[in-house]
Amino acid sequence: MNSPSPTRQARHELIDAGGRTAASFGVNKLLGQLFVVLYLAPRPLCLDELAEELGVSKASISLATRQLAGWGAIRRVWRKGDRRDFYEAEEDPRQILRNGVLDALQRKLDSAGRQFQEAIRTFEAAAKGRTDGDEAILLDRLRHAEATRAKVSGLLQHPLVRRMI
Amino acid sequence: MNSPSPTRQARHELIDAGGRTAASFGVNKLLGQLFVVLYLAPRPLCLDELAEELGVSKASISLATRQLAGWGAIRRVWRKGDRRDFYEAEEDPRQILRNGVLDALQRKLDSAGRQFQEAIRTFEAAAKGRTDGDEAILLDRLRHAEATRAKVSGLLQHPLVRRMI
DNA sequence: ATGATTGTTTAGAAGATTCTAAATGAAGGG
DNA sequence: CCCTTCATTTAGAATCTTCTAAACAATCAT
Numbered sequence: 519m520n521s522p523s524p525t526r527q528a529r530h531e532l533i534d535a536g537g538r539t540a541a542s543f544g545v546n547k548l549l550g551q552l553f554v555v556l557y558l559a560p561r562p563l564c565l566d567e568l569a570e571e572l573g574v575s576k577a578s579i580s581l582a583t584r585q586l587a588g589w590g591a592i593r594r595v596w597r598k599g600d601r602r603d604f605y606e607a608e609e610d611p612r613q614i615l616r617n618g619v620l621d622a623l624q625r626k627l628d629s630a631g632r633q634f635q636e637a638i639r640t641f642e643a644a645a646k647g648r649t650d651g652d653e654a655i656l657l658d659r660l661r662h663a664e665a666t667r668a669k670v671s672g673l674l675q676h677p678l679v680r681r682m683i
Numbered sequence: 684m685n686s687p688s689p690t691r692q693a694r695h696e697l698i699d700a701g702g703r704t705a706a707s708f709g710v711n712k713l714l715g716q717l718f719v720v721l722y723l724a725p726r727p728l729c730l731d732e733l734a735e736e737l738g739v740s741k742a743s744i745s746l747a748t749r750q751l752a753g754w755g756a757i758r759r760v761w762r763k764g765d766r767r768d769f770y771e772a773e774e775d776p777r778q779i780l781r782n783g784v785l786d787a788l789q790r791k792l793d794s795a796g797r798q799f800q801e802a803i804r805t806f807e808a809a810a811k812g813r814t815d816g817d818e819a820i821l822l823d824r825l826r827h828a829e830a831t832r833a834k835v836s837g838l839l840q841h842p843l844v845r846r847m848i
Numbered sequence: 849a850t851g852a853t854t855g856t857t858t859a860g861a862a863g864a865t866t867c868t869a870a871a872t873g874a875a876g877g878g
Numbered sequence: 879c880c881c882t883t884c885a886t887t888t889a890g891a892a893t894c895t896t897c898t899a900a901a902c903a904a905t906c907a908t
Contacts, residue, residue, distance in 0.1 A: 560817035577888095578868075580886060633697070641690055644689060656723050662774070670848065683838065713896085742899080743896075743897055
């Protein structure tokens with residue numbers, strides 16, 4: 519509460535934008551807001567400060583911090599002689615991208631790949647030899663989808679991409 | 684209903700996986716299921732067939748098809764002499780990536796960029812000259828976040844990436 | 849026109865998610 | 879030990895999303 523009005527306003531808008539962004543990706547908007555608060559904070563903050571700042575119960579903050587910490591977006595910080603847990607944001611957004619977002623994406627792609635290949639095997643076995651009919655179309659589509667998936671997966675691991683991010 | 688059991692099972696699992704994937708990205712799982720049904724179908728399907736296939740009301744299908752069509756993932760198809768609307772999937776997943784996913788991502792990044800830059804201007808104006816204190820840290824973080832955002836945005840437009848996808 | 853068929857809108861039911869307050873747990877200081 | 883202070887869990891309230899049935903609109907055939 520030490521800032522004059524325009525910066526407070528700007529800060530408030532950034533927090534709100536964090537919430538909207540989170541929501542637009544289908545995650546709890548509180549996670550986005552919480553991360554922005556920590557990312558902009560000059561020092562680690564405790565649960566009560568976070569709850570106060572966002573006007574939300576401590577229970578919500580407790581859940582939210584654990585989730586964000588699980589993604590590597592924030593981390594717990596101990597202060598000697600203080601029993602409270604403090605949290606600070608991972609200050610390098612690229613770290614979060616790598617460890618949180620891209621990792622999760624890669625896992626999804628891998629899982630989809632296994633599923634595709636299993637389905638392709640099943641359909642190949644069912645339509646042995648025959649290259650016509652509905653199931654041939656379906657197989658074609660499946661193979662096409664799998665090829666694209668593999669391409670995207672490869673792109674994510676490409677050194678150039680890895681280095682740029 | 685013409686397939687023997689293992690392929691039916693495989694097809695069912697693909698539809699389910701589509702639903703789970705959609706849900707994991709925070710969108711209505713019906714959209715994912717619906718897309719898979721259409722993507723694997725040997726011919727365009729009408730609303731009633733889709734509702735029947737997924738065990739869901741026609742109203743839901745009506746909303747879902749419109750949303751998917753809006754993303755360019757499926758398209759409406761007319762059959763002469765038939766009053767029903769038929770739908771088919773965009774058969775090239777890369778097209779969907781480009782027009783649906785990457786486009787939306789780019790728009791989000793652009794919007795975030797504008798917001799960052801506006802906030803940076805506000806804080807610069809508030810802390811003119813001074814390079815110490817809490818607001819200096821905050822400005823530093825903001826600039827770092829914006830730099831990363833710009834890098835990701837550039838990566839999405841990089842010809843190499845564009846070509847590979 | 850009238851009726852039949854199809855797609856859309858809408859009001860509210862059903863179901864998830866997210867939030868809070870209160871109970872519980874854990875740990876340190878007196 | 880008991881008391882205080884914090885974090886977590888949990889049960890249920892509040893809110894949001896998604897779904898359906900029914901009303902409506904539009905279009906074609908008779």
